[in-house]
Amino acid sequence: MLKVIIVAISLLFGTSCQSNTKKTESPVRETQKKKEIVKLSVQELDNYETAYFASGCFWCVEAIFESIKGVKEVVSGYSGGTKKNPKYEQVAAGKTNHAEAVKVYYDPEVISFTALVQVFFGSHDPTTLNSQGPDHGPQYRSIAFYKNENEKKTIESYIKALEENDVYNGRTITTQVIEFEKFYDAEAYHQDYERKNPNNSYIRNVSIPRLNRFKENFTDYLKEDSNH
Template sequence: MKFYKAFFTITFSLLLFSCLGFSKKDAKTNENNKITKNYTPSKETKVAYFASGCFWCVEAIFESVRGVEEAVSGYAGGQTKNPTYQSIGTGRTGHAETVAVYYNPDVVSFETLVSVFFGSHNPTTKDGQHPDYGTQYRSIAFYSTDEEKQIIEAKIDELNKSTYNNQIVTEVTKHTKFYEAEEYHQDFEKRNPNQGYVKAVSVPRLNKFKKKFPELLKKESH
């Protein structure tokens, strides 16, 4: 009996403080029960795609970076068409929680965004970022051009030598298709500051990033 009680207590705690344990009813939405970004990129805007754990955390981190116009949570890297939050949670779609980063290349470079990516998560953890584990939380740096691929691979080589002793497991994957996540996931951390996972995981991860890269932050993000 004690074993089962401990098991269910641990399981409940993991769900409470995990991205997967979220229920739509916990999200703050507008009057139509939807969250819309109302963002239109300019002609100069470029897009980069990164996956490094729960997209609530990743989106908030990139949105704090100067030169990033918008970050959108979604799914990429898999083979299933039209994935949903529920379907990728099974780990069978091949997709990972991914963030599309819309940025002004005159203000912030793709190379800097790659540094933000590697500097804001543990790239040596296979299939997850604590406390979220599963293929949907794996580390992926997507590229759209050969130049972007070279930048990512050069950064991995540098970090493997200087910091991680050849233990980086980040996938370097050509971007093909990005599926925008359900609207209630967008700007989740900003709209749900008192949600358990946000307080316990997202905000501390964002603050850790801000402390590490103060020179990259937008003024309002300091």
């Protein structure tokens, strides 16, 4: 039976993901530099499963999935549209059908796809159509991608469980359940953006509070160095 997780959603307003984009990184404390994540090679990542989600600004979403045990790497990017090789400026301006999304590499022997779906729904508000917190537009819509029928059934069953338990107090879940087709990596400066830019106003006021709220509700899923 799918586990229903009730999470209070209360994102802060006033700043937005796109208005605070900078290609220069904010200063990072020496202690943070020592905690640089060791990146796996493409060949090593090929040994793991992949899952794809969209739930608002990918800076936030990437950091959330990176904190989960069994997740080996998370890549920020674009998916859900048809335009080839989209650029951030195009996506952020709503000029493509793509949403800001993440590609999650995970070890299925440590964490299941079902658990990742729980993380997805438990870390954002899936009832806000084409928006998440201070970010508005179809590029910030909620999407759960599936690569096969089993994943599709898992997502749909979890949505049904959320609805039957009225987790969102009568509000309609607007999450799109879409067959995965193509994922485009975002520009290099977007990768690990939250970790590299702790002084960015959006990161301080929106991303970090969102990540901390998530951690409070998913303590059993966190990596040891994330559970603090």
